[in-house]
Amino acid sequence: MYESNMAYIILKIVASFSILLGVLLFLHRFFKKIDNKNPKLMRIIATQQIAPKKIISLIEICGETLVIGISEKSISFLTKIEDKKIEEIIKRTNDKAQNSGGFKFKVLSLKQKGNK
Incomplete structure (x- = not known):
């Protein structure tokens, strides 16, 4: 029982980090597109x-x-x-x-x- 509980916790941690990484990548691309629209003076x-x-x-x-x-x-x-x-x-x-x-x-x- 302890092993299955530990596997569940590890799975939650990996899923949380994956979601966080996805959000960060999305924000990076979003801000990069906004920056490219502004003319460079x-x-x-x-x-x-x-x-x-x-x-x-x-x-x-x-x-x-x-x-x-x-x-x-x-x-x-x-x-x-x-x-x-x-x-x-x-x-x-x-x-x-x-x-x-x-x-x-x-x-x-x-x-x-x-x-x-």
């Missing part, structure tokens, strides 16, 4: 750490490409990329860079395109 194109807790980021905000410096205590505007050719190169190399090297790849490809 800011996109991080690339980041490069230059020192401990110091990063340079190439970001796009409302169609403008900016370079910012991020440290432990502040975020600083460094420059705005206004050259349309460079912006187009960044956009074209974005997919390639995500798969092969990130920031370094983008900088090298910009440098190579600039020399042509």
